[in-house]
Amino acid sequence: MISRRKFLVLVTAGAATIATGKALSLGEEKEKYTSELSEYKWGMVIDVDKCTKCVTEIMKKEGIDDIEKVRPPCIVECDKANNVPQSDKYYYSLIRLYMVKETEDANPLVFPVMCQECEHPACVEVCLTQASYKREDGIIVIDLHRCIGCRYCMIACPYNARRFLWEDPKELLKVVNPEAPVRKHGVVMKCEFCLWKIDRERAENKEPKPVCVEACPYNALIFGNLKDPNSEISKILKTSKVLTLRAYLGTNPKVKYKLWGD
Amino acid sequence: MYHKQYVILGIIVFLIILATPYWVTAGNIKYEDIHKELAKPKGVNCIKDVKWMASNHMELLNEWREAAVRGGVRKYQTKNGVFNVSLTECWRCHNYEKFCKKCHSFMDVRPVCWDCHYNPGMKIPTVNYIK
Numbered sequence: 001m002i003s004r005r006k007f008l009v010l011v012t013a014g015a016a017t018i019a020t021g022k023a024l025s026l027g028e029e030k031e032k033y034t035s036e037l038s039e040y041k042w043g044m045v046i047d048v049d050k051c052t053k054c055v056t057e058i059m060k061k062e063g064i065d066d067i068e069k070v071r072p073p074c075i076v077e078c079d080k081a082n083n084v085p086q087s088d089k090y091y092y093s094l095i096r097l098y099m100v101k102e103t104e105d106a107n108p109l110v111f112p113v114m115c116q117e118c119e120h121p122a123c124v125e126v127c128l129t130q131a132s133y134k135r136e137d138g139i140i141v142i143d144l145h146r147c148i149g150c151r152y153c154m155i156a157c158p159y160n161a162r163r164f165l166w167e168d169p170k171e172l173l174k175v176v177n178p179e180a181p182v183r184k185h186g187v188v189m190k191c192e193f194c195l196w197k198i199d200r201e202r203a204e205n206k207e208p209k210p211v212c213v214e215a216c217p218y219n220a221l222i223f224g225n226l227k228d229p230n231s232e233i234s235k236i237l238k239t240s241k242v243l244t245l246r247a248y249l250g251t252n253p254k255v256k257y258k259l260w261g262d
Numbered sequence: 263m264y265h266k267q268y269v270i271l272g273i274i275v276f277l278i279i280l281a282t283p284y285w286v287t288a289g290n291i292k293y294e295d296i297h298k299e300l301a302k303p304k305g306v307n308c309i310k311d312v313k314w315m316a317s318n319h320m321e322l323l324n325e326w327r328e329a330a331v332r333g334g335v336r337k338y339q340t341k342n343g344v345f346n347v348s349l350t351e352c353w354r355c356h357n358y359e360k361f362c363k364k365c366h367s368f369m370d371v372r373p374v375c376w377d378c379h380y381n382p383g384m385k386i387p388t389v390n391y392i393k
Contacts, residue, residue, distance in 0.1 A: 037333070174387070178380040179392060184378045198393060199330070
């Protein structure tokens with residue numbers, strides 16, 4: 001006859017073995033979902049010298065002092081293509097220009113800052129509804145069907161790259177790109193590397209290029225696949241010195257800034 | 263049974279009142295076929311079988327939404343050919359006002375798609391960035 005003590009010990013031991021085995025096997029079963037997107041990792045290199053030249057020229061020519069009011073071709077085309085409304089009250093454009101001066105009398109540098117497409121995005125971490133997410137090719141996308149407009153992501157973003165739509169874009173837009181979402185007021189929007197365009201071009205075996213890259217007259221923006229060692233962007237990253245914004249945060253952005261010439 | 267005549271009379275009156283909707287509208291109900299009034303599409307083949315599309319196009323659009331936004335899939339292969347995963351693909355063949363909107367308003371369906379997406383009924387000029 002088995003004693004009560006021995007019975008209890010055996011039962012507990014058995015349960016513990018099963019539980020451990022299950023926990024271990026559960027970890028193995030989790031397969032990572034991969035698709036055609038896993039072959040890509042989109043990134044961008046921005047030549048700050050060329051941007052500075054372009055923007056200072058526009059400022060001189062049009063006599064604008066406020067950097068927020070300067071509208072170089074990249075911002076104009078981006079707004080038109082991504083159905084970004086123009087408003088007097090709020091700054092909606094997905095690209096924002098920053099002028100940096102080391103000292104008071106130094107030559108300024110102009111940094112166009114859009115979504116930096118972080119490797120470790122803070123905005124995705126905080127999203128309540130999983131509307132913001134990182135796609136396999138590294139682009140951070142907002143699924144507007146899920147966005148509830150809580151703006152947690154805007155607080156989390158260290159680059160001030162997201163905009164909240166306070167007004168109905170349908171009333172403010174003068175032209176519409178039917179391929180991109182028009183959106184509604186009360187959602188957050190951001191640069192998604194013209195996802196609707198590059199996905200289509202990738203499917204048609206063309207070289208994908210966001211609208212700002214095509215619009216730039218100085219060829220200052222270089223877009224490409226970081227996973228492809230023969231792409232233009234990979235070659236530039238191999239040979240030039242580039243800067244990532246707020247690198248100390250560990251977000252590891254895929255948008256890099258080239259400060260020193262070739 | 264007590265008061266047999268009153269009970270049966272009561273039951274008959276009750277049934278007549280219950281059936282009011284039937285005999286009030288008797289003969290007045292017309293069967294309207296909206297299919298004939300809808301504009302003829304330009305193309306030959308729809309994305310899938312026409313009958314299937316008529317009843318299930320919303321499910322296809324839901325499927326496309328997930329595929330395009332989450333998976334980055336922008337081409338859809340069926341036995342009728344390859345199609346762009348986009349709402350603009352609909353009015354390459356169909357007239358929005360005379361086909362989509364007409365049937366939706368007849369059926370009293372209000373798709374929420376147009377809250378955020380462009381449709382040709384919006385009367386805003388368009389630009390095309392995809393060559």
